[in-house]
Amino acid sequence: MSQKHDIPDGLNEEYYQISKDILGSFNKYRPPLNIFSFKEDVARIMPYFKVGGRLTNEQVEELASMTDHGLIFVSRDDHPVYVKHISYQLDLVLVDRNLKEKEIADIFTQALTRRLAEFFDQPVPAVFEKLWVDLMVLTEYLYDDISRARALVRRLHTEHSLENHSLNCGFLGIALWAKIKEKGFQDAVKRKTFDRMAAGLFLHDMGMAKVPAFIRDKDKPLTGDERTKINAHTKTGYEMLTKLNLKYAEVEQCVTEHHERVNGSGYPLKSSSQEFPGRLCAVVDSFCAMIAKHPYAEAKSFVKAAAELANDVRYDKEITSALQNLLLIDMKMKV
Numbered sequence: 001m002s003q004k005h006d007i008p009d010g011l012n013e014e015y016y017q018i019s020k021d022i023l024g025s026f027n028k029y030r031p032p033l034n035i036f037s038f039k040e041d042v043a044r045i046m047p048y049f050k051v052g053g054r055l056t057n058e059q060v061e062e063l064a065s066m067t068d069h070g071l072i073f074v075s076r077d078d079h080p081v082y083v084k085h086i087s088y089q090l091d092l093v094l095v096d097r098n099l100k101e102k103e104i105a106d107i108f109t110q111a112l113t114r115r116l117a118e119f120f121d122q123p124v125p126a127v128f129e130k131l132w133v134d135l136m137v138l139t140e141y142l143y144d145d146i147s148r149a150r151a152l153v154r155r156l157h158t159e160h161s162l163e164n165h166s167l168n169c170g171f172l173g174i175a176l177w178a179k180i181k182e183k184g185f186q187d188a189v190k191r192k193t194f195d196r197m198a199a200g201l202f203l204h205d206m207g208m209a210k211v212p213a214f215i216r217d218k219d220k221p222l223t224g225d226e227r228t229k230i231n232a233h234t235k236t237g238y239e240m241l242t243k244l245n246l247k248y249a250e251v252e253q254c255v256t257e258h259h260e261r262v263n264g265s266g267y268p269l270k271s272s273s274q275e276f277p278g279r280l281c282a283v284v285d286s287f288c289a290m291i292a293k294h295p296y297a298e299a300k301s302f303v304k305a306a307a308e309l310a311n312d313v314r315y316d317k318e319i320t321s322a323l324q325n326l327l328l329i330d331m332k333m334k335v
Contacts, residue, residue, distance in 0.1 A: 015045060015073035016082065017098045023067045025089050029055045032085050033078045035063070038071045045073060079103065087111035090137045105151040108138055109167065116163035116202070120209040128244050135202060139195050142174060146185045149175035150331055158299050160292040162209065162216065166202055168288040173201035173280060179326040180280075180319065193250065197277060200254030203246070204281050207237030207255070219295035231267055234259060253277040258285045261314035279316040283309060283323060302327055303335045 015036060026032060035049040048063070049055060055063065066072050074082060083103070086092050087110040093099060099107075115131040142149055152171040157164035177197065181188050189197075208216060211233055215226045222230065237255040241247055257271070257278025264272035266282070274282070290305035300308075306327050310320040327333045 014076055016076060016096075017070060018067055018072045018074060019096055019098070020064070020067055021095045022086075022092060023064065023072065025085070025092055028060060031055070033074050033081045036073045036075065037066055038073065048072070079106075083107050083110055087114070090134045094137065094141060101148060101151050102154075104141070104148075105155050108141075108152060109155045109171075112138065112170070112202075113157070113163050113167050116166050117161075120162050120166075120206070123206060123209045123240060123244075125244055132199070135199060136195065139191075139198050142198075143186065143191055143194055146174075146178040149178055150326075153326075153331065156288070156291065156302075158292055160289070160294045162205065165288055165292060166205055168292070169204060169281070169284045170198060170202035172288060173284040174198055176284060176319065176323055176326055177280060179330065180322045196248040196250040197254075199246065199248070200251040200277055201281060201284065203237075203251065204254040204258045204285060205233065205237070206240055207233030207235070210236045210240075217295055231259075234268055249275075250277045254281040258282050262316055263314050265314055280319055283315050283319045286315070287323065301335075303333055 018035075030053075031049060032051070034047065034051055036045045037048040038044075039046050049059070063072060083106050086096070086099075086107045090107070090111045093104050093107055111134055112131075115134050119127050119131045121127075149171065153175045156168045156171060174197075178185055208230075211229050215222070215229060218226070234256050238252065241251060241255065253275045254277050256268075257274040258281040260266035260269065260271045260274050260278060260282065262272055262274070262279065264270050287305050287309060290300045290308070291302055293299040303324075306320070306324045309315050310317075310324050312320070
């Protein structure tokens with residue numbers, strides 16, 4: 001977007017400057033939030049449109065012209081409304097250069113949590129395709145600068161649900177993978193590999209969608225039959241991959257191996273020779289289960305959960321050490 005006018009420094013601390021793409025995403029006559037314009041003669045932001053009103057044809061044309069000149073804004077006080085709007089058209093985060101990193105993290109959190117909930121409610125190809133599109137927006141955003149994943153980790157859900165857990169595992173898994181690779185992530189990881197690994201991390205628990213909710217959310221000890229149904233979710237998830245055309249090694253390993261353990265004590269195969277995606281997903285899955293509140297258990301702090309995993313011989317030591325370093329050193333989280 002061309003800016004042909006001098007805008008005071010610091011203005012974007014209070015307002016989002018609207019691009020042509022963002023304006024085009026709004027309802028033409030009834031935008032979803034208040035709109036402001038920059039008045040050059042007084043060098044101030046002034047109200048232009050109030051929610052609940054209706055723009056005239058002349059105002060629609062004027063608004064488009066002023067947007068081209070960088071003169072149209074919305075208030076950061078309307079951040080929740082803006083986040084919700086962009087979350088339904090997620091690719092807009094790739095073109096809006098005025099959003100801050102933490103604001104983009106809010107948008108991804110809301111959008112992907114909702115998409116995951118929709119998919120787990122109806123795990124069919126038509127619904128999955130919408131989730132996949134949004135996941136690819138995320139991977140494009142992160143592949144351009146993998147350090148952005150840390151802002152996502154700060155937004156992990158602390159209440160458990162299948163969609164919350166899956167989002168947490170996706171966000172944390174990507175950030176932890178980047179930590180293990182350290183510098184030169186793009187040189188070490190091809191984009192297709194990145195896309196598939198991200199999908200595996202977000203979808204590792206898809207088989208749980210076939211387990212009745214009353215079992216998943218039970219606050220009392222499981223019966224033998226209920227435990228059998230839970231333990232079958234890795235096999236069920238693997239079977240779902242064919243129907244979704246997701247037969248990639250990285251995804252398969254996340255789905256089938258995230259409950260295996262390096263000392264052979266896991267399930268379903270009691271294998272001690274998992275591939276890297278499976279070992280990474282095992283750590284991430286356990287950590288994200290520990291930091292969320294369940295009907296049967298309170299949430300643990302990020303640092304405490306990471307420490308417990310680092311001292312547990314069932315998990316890959318390199319990965320659990322990297323998790324502690326990510327949280328304590330890179331993100332400076334307190335004990």
